[in-house]
Amino acid sequence: MSIAICPGSFDPITLGHLNIIRRTSRIFDRVIVCIMHNASKTSPMFSVEERMDMVNRVIQRYPNVEVDAQDCLLAEYARKYPGAVIVKGLRAASDFEYEFQMNLINKNINPELETMFLTSDGKYTFLSSSIVREMASYGADISGLVPNEIILDIQNKAKSWR
Ligand code: ADP
Numbered sequence: 001m002s003i004a005i006c007p008g009s010f011d012p013i014t015l016g017h018l019n020i021i022r023r024t025s026r027i028f029d030r031v032i033v034c035i036m037h038n039a040s041k042t043s044p045m046f047s048v049e050e051r052m053d054m055v056n057r058v059i060q061r062y063p064n065v066e067v068d069a070q071d072c073l074l075a076e077y078a079r080k081y082p083g084a085v086i087v088k089g090l091r092a093a094s095d096f097e098y099e100f101q102m103n104l105i106n107k108n109i110n111p112e113l114e115t116m117f118l119t120s121d122g123k124y125t126f127l128s129s130s131i132v133r134e135m136a137s138y139g140a141d142i143s144g145l146v147p148n149e150i151i152l153d154i155q156n157k158a159k160s161w162r
Contacts, residue, residue: 016124
């Protein structure tokens with residue numbers, strides 16, 4: 001059985017993330033969306049539990065996709081699933097630099113681990129969780145950026161955030 005791990009902070013999950021997850025679910029038998037406790041992102045909007053809950057709701061439509069969370073290194077986490085491949089989305093050249101470096105670090109820790117990249121859908125090239133957080137905090141319309149099921153969660157949270 002082929003397994004893909006789609007890692008990220010998903011704070012919150014966007015339509016750009018979901019596009020990558022959906023396309024990955026067509027290629028692999030099983031997809032694990034892995035929410036990382038990302039130490040470099042200091043003021044998250046949502047707790048890991050809230051992010052898991054939102055991801056869970058939006059992946060209901062994909063039977064071979066599940067969600068998990070972890071606070072160790074991704075290359076260590078992936079050892080739980082021998083043969084699993086990391087799948088990430090690439091938006092722009094700026095993503096490439098960072099992802100290239102991460103890939104080298106992961107390979108150093110776990111040489112068996114492969115990473116594959118899917119290029120972002122043109123509609124979502126400029127979409128990121130930070131843009132969603134920023135827009136929501138100013139009360140801007142976020143429909144078309146995130147799945148409908150989680151718009152209210154973001155609007156409610158944005159009122160008390162910042
Ligand atoms: P963000 O940068 O939005 O905070 P994450 O850290 O959660 O996102 O990123 C998780 C993965 O999803 C990364 O591989 C990232 O490149 C990818 N990704 C994020 N947004 C998009 C998008 N709009 N299109 C394609 N891939 C994306």
